[in-house]
Amino acid sequence: MSNKYVLILVDGLNNIQRNQIQAEITRQSKNWWHEFLDVWIVETDEPAVGWRDRLRVIVGIGGELVVIGLPGVGERTWAMKSESHNGVWFRKHFTNKRKPEQPDDEPPF
Numbered sequence: 001m002s003n004k005y006v007l008i009l010v011d012g013l014n015n016i017q018r019n020q021i022q023a024e025i026t027r028q029s030k031n032w033w034h035e036f037l038d039v040w041i042v043e044t045d046e047p048a049v050g051w052r053d054r055l056r057v058i059v060g061i062g063g064e065l066v067v068i069g070l071p072g073v074g075e076r077t078w079a080m081k082s083e084s085h086n087g088v089w090f091r092k093h094f095t096n097k098r099k100p101e102q103p104d105d106e107p108p109f
Helices: 015-028 048-059 088-094
Strands: 005-011 032-036 039-043 064-069
Touching (some): 015 032, 015 039, 015 048, 048 064
Antiparallel strands (some): 005 064, 032 039
8 A cells, every 4th residue: 555545524324335335445445444433544545536436326316425635644643532542543554653743631521
């Protein structure tokens, strides 16, 4: 893989469509993140338009799809506020950094 990533956002899908998108992503990439229901970050050599064209058949009429090409590894940043996700995937794959840009100093609420 090229260490390029796309952000895939969908809306208005049912569980069958979500599972079909997940299966397609799993077939096309060894490295992806999917911890939020309708959001994926996928490592790929393919541009955003290629992913849009591939997934638009699954999304079909009534669904929404946005695919965004993400910046190169030296330009990627992230910050997280989560009770259930600790950012390991982002540190290991997405930015190759040990910690996020700004630590989350807020107490959980």
